[in-house]
Amino acid sequence: MILIIGAGLGGLVTAIALARAGLPVAVFEAAGSLRETGAGLTLGRGAQHVFRDLGLQGDVAARACPAGSLPFLHWRSARLLMGAPDPGDGTPDDGQADIVRHMYRADLQAVLLDHAARLGVAIHTGKRLTGLDQDGDGVTARFGDESIARASLLVGADGVRSAVRAILHPGDAPRFTGHVAYRFLVPRAAAAPFMGLGRSAIFIGPKRTFNRYTMQGGNVVNCAGLAETGEEVPEGWSLPASVAEVAAAFPDWHGDVTGLIGQAQSIIKWGLYDRTPLPRWSQGRVTLLGDAAHAMLPFLGMGAAMAIEDGWALARCLALEPDVGRALDRYEAARRERCETMQAMSRRQGEMTQAMDPDALVPAAVPMANQALMGFDPVAAGV
Ligand SMILES: Cc1cc2nc3c(=O)[nH]c(=O)nc-3n(C[C@H](O)[C@H](O)[C@H](O)COP(=O)(O)OP(=O)(O)OC[C@H]3O[C@@H](n4cnc5c(N)ncnc54)[C@H](O)[C@@H]3O)c2cc1C
Structure with missing residues (x-):
């Protein structure tokens, strides 16, 4: 059994990808119920490739809309600094184009919960992870309600204040x-x-x-x-x-x-x-993904997309490699460089757009113009 801590976007995508690969998985979430939380999300092209590969794209696209050209405008005059005006009307497309999409977070959560339920994934709410112990055969997770669960692998998808990360790396706090x-x-x-x-x-x-x-x-x-x-x-x-x-x-x-x-x-x-980058995301039979591993500033709108790509890659590695240690090495090899680059670029984007005079913006230098970074297809690249 693979145990996922956290039913956020990263945890749910991981659970769906594992269940589709025929691997036994259960999700443990601290919240007492899976309330739909509201705000918009920009969902990058890498996440769209994952949705397509997992058979989610139809349901995602039915509720999302194409992001268009993401124009940058001057704060006071609205003069166009980069991109082009977006003439779209916000209505959905068929989801096939290789483009960024916008989506209400609660709508994405509903699509993921629906697919997880159809695949028979058990999601246990009211389970706040408070401790874990590893031995040669597996991991025992301890929860705030004094229950325990045993697994062959534990995945910390528990967000920027990850309890799993705090246990693996005591003293390392969000910045x-x-x-x-x-x-x-x-x-x-x-x-x-x-x-x-x-x-x-x-x-x-x-x-x-x-x-x-x-x-x-x-x-x-x-x-x-x-x-x-x-x-x-x-x-x-x-x-x-x-x-x-x-x-x-x-x-x-x-x-x-x-x-x-x-x-x-x-x-x-x-x-x-x-979060400061870690030398390793995994220790023994425990690993991290999404914000728990690499929370980043939202200036590129890529944090959730990275959690979604991580979940796909981790499930693929576990499906391909029966040995947990080798699978986790392969997962980190596939994901760490991209996520750390995105973290650094998100910070740089914030510095460029906030610390600089917008009149001095050099469009070609902004990370959004970087096709290798923003157009990456994790499914085609493989693990
Ligand atoms: C202002 C803002 C705008 C953003 N805009 C975008 C955007 O446009 N596009 C984009 O891609 N990203 C965006 N992001 C980033 C994105 O929201 C996060 O990167 C993403 O939600 C991370 O997903 P996750 O699954 O790793 O963690 P989360 O979504 O935080 O999920 C973690 C889950 O773990 C649970 N949990 C926590 N502790 C425990 C515990 N001890 N035991 C059990 N469960 C636990 C939590 O209750 C939660 O359900 C934005 C972020 C901010 C702050």
Whole structure:
């Protein structure tokens, strides 16, 4: 039995990929129920290849929409700095094109839960991992409710504050990056006066970026304002912010930005943390994936996509290599360099778009223009 800790996007994709490969798997999640959590996700091309390979693409594409050309606009004037205006309407495509897509996170979670259920994957909620022990034959996981579970392999897919990582690497903590994200949704009708520049846009200015795009068939606009801050803020879905606070963080910005902020009903404030790269993700019969292994800043919108690619690659390695140790070596060989590059590029993208004068932006130098990085197909590359 393979035990996955965490039913986030990475954990669920891993469980689906393992079950499709005929490997026995169970997921243990700390939350008492799998509540759908809301915000938009940019899902990179690598993740789309994984969805296709796992037979998820039809259901994903039915609820996602093409991301278009991701235009960068000047924070005050809305002058086009990079890319092209996005004339899309937010409606789904057939999922076949090799492109980035936007999707409501709760919709992706629902698709993954549905496929996991169809494959018979057991998901145990209310199971917070508190400890683990390894011996020659397997791993014993201990949970907060005093239950235990035994497995041949334990996968820590438990996010940026991973308990599994803390056990493997005591003293290694997430690093506050000095950034806060303000995340909110605006219904189509309320957003309409502020969408004249197209359905997606990333406004960039000194120490701030504001990203907005339509999703859910064009009915909802996802907004995320990223700002540098001196105040350390926790992460998660439960810390609210007022319209006044967000408006104060984006003063004098283009009217489409301030207009959308003015229409926000419920804003979540989210501190941004990343992780220092580890020399190894695996120890014995325990390994890490997704944010637990390599949490990164969201300036490239690639954190979830990396967790999804990791899950596919780990399952493939385990299907190909009966020996757990060799399978984990192969998994790390396939994934570490790409994830560490993406981590570093995400930080660099933040520095370029926030620390620099946008008028000095050199489009060819931004990581989004890097085809080898952004157009990578993990399925074709194999493990
Ligand atoms: C503002 C912002 C915008 C972002 N935008 C994008 C984007 O557009 N595109 C993109 O690809 N990525 C984006 N990301 C990154 C993305 O959200 C994460 O990289 C992704 O959610 C990581 O998935 P995961 O499965 O590794 O972890 P998570 O989604 O965090 O899942 C971890 C799971 O483990 C559970 N858990 C935690 N501790 C325990 C425990 N002890 N025992 C059992 N279960 C436990 C948690 O409850 C959770 O369900 C963004 C992030 C932020 C902050």
